[in-house]
Amino acid sequence: xxxxxxxxxxxxxxxxxxxxxxxxxxxxxxxxxxxxxxxxxxxxxxxxxxxxxxxxxxxxxxxxxxxxxxxxxxxxxxxxxxxxxxxxxxxxxxxxxxxxxxxxxxxxxxxxxxxxxxxxxxxxxxxxxxxxxxxxxxxxxxxxxxxxxxxxxxxxxxxxxxxxxxxxxxxxxxxxxxxxxxxxxxxxxxxxxxxxxxxxxxxxxxxxxxxxxxxxxxxxxxxxxxxxxxxxxxxxxxxxxxxxxxxxxxxxxxxxxxxxxxxxxxxxxxxxxxxxxxxxxxxxxxxxxxxxxxxxxxxxxxxxxxxxxxxxx
Amino acid sequence: xxxxxxxxxxxxxxxxxxxxxxxxxxxxxxxxxxxxxxxxxxxxxxxxxxxxxxxxxxxxxxxxxxxxxxxxxxxxxxxxxxxxxxxxxxxxxxxxxxxxxxxxxxxxxxxxxxxxxxxxxxxxxxxxxxxxxxxxxxxxxxxxxxxxxxxxxxxxxxxxxxxxxxxxxx
Ligand SMILES: [Zn+2]
Numbered sequence: 045x046x047x048x049x050x051x052x053x054x055x056x057x058x059x060x061x062x063x064x065x066x067x068x069x070x071x072x073x074x075x076x077x078x079x080x081x082x083x084x085x086x087x088x089x090x091x092x093x094x095x096x097x098x099x100x101x102x103x104x105x106x107x108x109x110x111x112x113x114x115x116x117x118x119x120x121x122x123x124x125x126x127x128x129x130x131x132x133x134x135x136x137x138x139x140x141x142x143x144x145x146x147x148x149x150x151x152x153x154x155x156x157x158x159x160x161x162x163x164x165x166x167x168x169x170x171x172x173x174x175x176x177x178x179x180x181x182x183x184x185x186x187x188x189x190x191x192x193x194x195x196x197x198x199x200x201x202x203x204x205x206x207x208x209x210x211x212x213x214x215x216x217x218x219x220x221x222x223x224x225x226x227x228x229x230x231x232x233x234x235x236x237x238x239x240x241x242x243x244x245x246x247x248x249x250x251x252x253x254x255x256x257x258x259x260x261x262x263x264x265x266x267x268x269x270x271x272x273x274x275x276x277x278x279x280x281x282x283x284x285x286x287x288x289x290x291x292x293x294x295x296x297x298x299x300x301x302x303x304x305x306x307x308x309x310x311x312x313x314x315x316x317x318x319x320x321x322x323x324x325x326x327x328x329x330x331x332x333x334x335x336x337x338x339x340x341x342x343x344x345x346x347x348x349x350x351x352x353x354x355x356x357x
Numbered sequence: 358x359x360x361x362x363x364x365x366x367x368x369x370x371x372x373x374x375x376x377x378x379x380x381x382x383x384x385x386x387x388x389x390x391x392x393x394x395x396x397x398x399x400x401x402x403x404x405x406x407x408x409x410x411x412x413x414x415x416x417x418x419x420x421x422x423x424x425x426x427x428x429x430x431x432x433x434x435x436x437x438x439x440x441x442x443x444x445x446x447x448x449x450x451x452x453x454x455x456x457x458x459x460x461x462x463x464x465x466x467x468x469x470x471x472x473x474x475x476x477x478x479x480x481x482x483x484x485x486x487x488x489x490x491x492x493x494x495x496x497x498x499x500x501x502x503x504x505x506x507x508x509x510x511x512x513x514x515x516x517x518x519x520x521x522x523x524x525x526x527x
Contacts, residue, residue, distance in 0.1 A: 045403035045404075045448065046399075046447075046450055047420075049400075073446070
């Protein structure tokens with residue numbers, strides 16, 4: 045007799061990939077053959093802040109950190125590992141065709157949106173920014189087009205009023221709940237992926253730093269959504285007297301109207317700034333190189349810097 | 358140690374009924390060691406003599422995670438202690454790369470002789486129980502595919518035959 049073991053390769057880099065790795069590793073039906081991960085120094089923004097590591101030598105699994113996925117030595121080495129499936133979670137590099145083709149069931153990728161919506165680098169942020177009521181996770185078979193592979197399974201989640209961290213957490217949990225069973229269905233039950241409806245596709249372009257700057261001419265709804273969407277990076281900020289001031293928390297007042305970009309009030313509860321159709325109430329903020337302060341702290345120590353009637357544009 | 362050739366479904370030799378072992382000699386021990394080696398090399402957790410075309414009642418099993426706790430079962434029999442039916446995804450070295458849910462009674466009392474001929478009685482549950490039942494089936498000429506629908510069985514059969522035709526002869 046043989047016990048059912050699915051041979052898996054894992055490709056992933058940031059913390060959320062590590063959670064997926066752990067979920068796979070604790071399942072006795074899986075046999076993880078190797079990990080593909082980006083070298084620590086090359087992993088991008090926000091990836092070094094926590095103390096996890098897929099490069100950790102204590103993981104008793106062979107780890108590859110190739111910089112060139114087409115290098116012959118690497119290709120030969122990986123090909124020695126026969127696997128059923130390569131699970132790809134936020135690996136951070138485009139996989140060449142030979143990797144897509146070589147596992148028996150191809151490559152399984154988790155994407156944090158309801159595909160075909162939000163294909164691209166920042167699906168969670170773009171979805172919050174747009175004010176969507178729901179999001180979800182999509183398990184797809186990777187092909188050569190970005191996030192356009194056929195779908196094995198999708199699961200939805202309500203994300204109304206949630207910020208980036210809350211949505212990310214919700215979607216990671218949703219993904220972890222379904223990951224192992226999707227893999228078993230693919231390998232044991234020959235689950236076949238279904239083509240996406242490409243006509244409905246939308247993209248979620250990578251966020252730029254500049255997008256974090258508040259445009260006071262926007263509606264309060266847009267400003268508040270961007271604030272929630274960009275909470276991890278690049279965060280929300282405005283420039284005042286050549287200083288980049290970060291907004292760490294805000295409320296909104298739709299009933300207070302005034303000229304966009306003008307300071308409406310400065311009091312112990314908030315700093316009010318008019319936007320197109322209401323007023324943004326800044327309750328927590330941060331000056332460059334300083335710690336985060338509340339509106340009350342600001343009122344007590346710095347209120348002479350910004351006064352009612354000042355313009356932030 | 359030799360790696361033995363494992364018969365693959367639908368080879369008719371897998372349908373032979375094995376006869377009891379009466380001689381406990383060096384040959385038996387050597388053959389059992391070869392079977393164990395073959396099983397480890399093939400990443401199996403159990404192997405019946407029938408599968409290597411030796412039609413005597415001999416089984417090797419190792420269900421430990423580290424694969425360092427082998428059992429040699431000579432003339433094994435079992436009786437059901439708990440007839441709660443449980444399912445387990447079983448694979449078989451004679452039905453390579455297929456895993457199917459097979460339903461079997463949960464808990465058994467296993468009686469067997471070791472390679473010296475000494476008799477033992479053990480209670481088995483979980484994977485060990487599943488594996489013992491699977492291997493004793495082999496000695497009776499029975500395969501896990503016999504528990505499946507004819508349709509599924511035929512599909513597996515044709516897939517394995519195709520694979521065999523594709524592979525180079527040696
Ligand atoms: Zn078997």
